[in-house]
Amino acid sequence: MTNLLEICDLVTEFETDEGLVRAVDAVSFEVKPGSTLGLVGESGCGKSVTALSIMQLLPNPAGKIVSGKIFFQGLELTQLPIQEMENLRGNEISMVFQEPMTALNPVQTIGRQLTEVLYLHTDHNETSAIQAALAILEKVGIPSPEIRMSEYPHQLSGGMRQRALIAIALVCNPTLLIADEPTTALDVTIQAQILDLIENLQQQLGMAVLMITHDLGVIAETCQDVVVMYAGKVVEKGSVFDVFDHPKHPYTRGLLKSIPRLDSRAKSKLDVIDGMVPGLLDLPPGCRFQNRCPHKTPECTTTSPNIETVTPGHQVSCLNWKSL
């Protein structure tokens, strides 16, 4: 099966006052048509920058794709002229952001923001655009869409705003939806509603989803494949069953063990990953996880691990994975 999205050795750098920061370092992964891929990692690991690189929405001029290729349906996005990228964005590839209050325009009605996408990408006239907007609002479960169309974002609740944002992302039937922490700002009951909604819409529309989150629970529930990132690099990737059942990288193992679970004994000591993520400006030579790794060997401080295949489809970037 051909891949819908293929990222090869993507390197994205940011110019900051303190120096050049390599936020994404040689990241590669694929998204199959109609499937859901999870991108998981802690803040600063580069997962959002990866998404912005795909969308070509990096802050300009600070952020830049230095090398690597991004193929979407055979098109190489990093070389695409701006005009063609604009035709794709919001149309074939859409994005849902974490904080709907900042992603929505506060001084435009929901209806205006929805129809704007349609006017840009389709040849709808005013009546048919409004019809299409009403239909998508209904599809994402917003009650009385006629009234909501003329309302402003501040008049909606957090969950409703996220639904509106999803509606805007989906109104042109994208083949790839990038969801960047779509439920992090929401309550659990609303999170469950939104995750179900994305899943239902995915089945109806046949789109692929790139789900970016820090929550391993969300990954386990919604994704078929998962990519674990740490300090700008991919440390492990594979199907959710590979990664959750047989985690090979010490970081993945540590993450899975450190989550409090509903069935764990109350007040028992949680396993922790000691220390914290190194700053991207002063990364250690060798493996980036070495200062927190319980299985560190002298080799880890000098040699950067390569991505190695554990089983077909399951890859890990650790020098010692075989002996763990």
Next chain:
Amino acid sequence: MNKSLLTVKDLKLHFPVKSGLFHRTRLYNRAVDGVNLHVRPGETLGLVGESGCGKTSLGRCIARLYKPTSGEIHFDGQEISHLTAKAMLPIRQDIQMIFQDPMESLNARHTVGDILEEPLIIHKTGNQASRRQRVRSLLDIVGLPTRSISRYPFEFSGGQRQRIGIARAISMNPKLIICDEPVSALDVSIQSQILNLLIELQQEYGLSYLFIAHDLAVVKHVSDRIAIMYLGKIIEEGPSDLIYAQAMHPYTESLINAIPIPDPHRKPERAVISGDVPSPINPPTGCRFHPRCPKQFDPCANAEPITRMLTDQHQVSCHLSELQDAS
């Protein structure tokens, strides 16, 4: 150890909502609307609910950062709900708070040493040398290097800042700490470090916690008992294992079901409850959960359920439990 450290009786906190031409108060936001709870010495009571349910207001009311509208707060044998600021001062040593966002709750212009010394100065503890000594030992207790003393909050990561917040909270050897979402702003791998620290401190110093959070898995991990709050009221309360295994209230059930489980083999069969939390300014009649409740029946929209003790530790406010009792 049956005597309570903190007992809250029928506590209400109504915020006036001003509107109209003359800015008159026409409506009240019933943030906390008749809450009863107690915390025993050395115990953790978890308080769970969605945003807007009043859990933060309740915590701040108990710390007397807000003055309650009515009701009683008994702390360590004293009724504190209507004490003046001056009379509260000595009691504040014993009730401390840890906040969600350590960047906002630490003064950015003070060094860590100043931040940690301030409570000692306010409560006139020791001389300068002994206070500095205490600050150093506090840093040691929460696992920060001594050189942090002359640094500013922005120089620390989120997890380290939360450690500073914890050090400040324990500086006066309090009896009760109100932890308001202490780990929800932190990354997963840091979250477990902070939770372990809180559990260790409790065992070492015999602290009591009121642990407020929206994440039921986190709350269950640290708590002896859990109270579930919805729209200003406690709707279920009991030992944490019991709440998880035998949740009686449909809202508690749906909260538990809504948590994503990090296990790909357990695809959820969840009954997702629809809708949003209604406004506490104009809460629904009868049971406040009834518009979203998957199990609502006749009495729910009209009569408010009374709080019933199911066992001597487990209590619930739901018409369904009355029905089961009658049959």
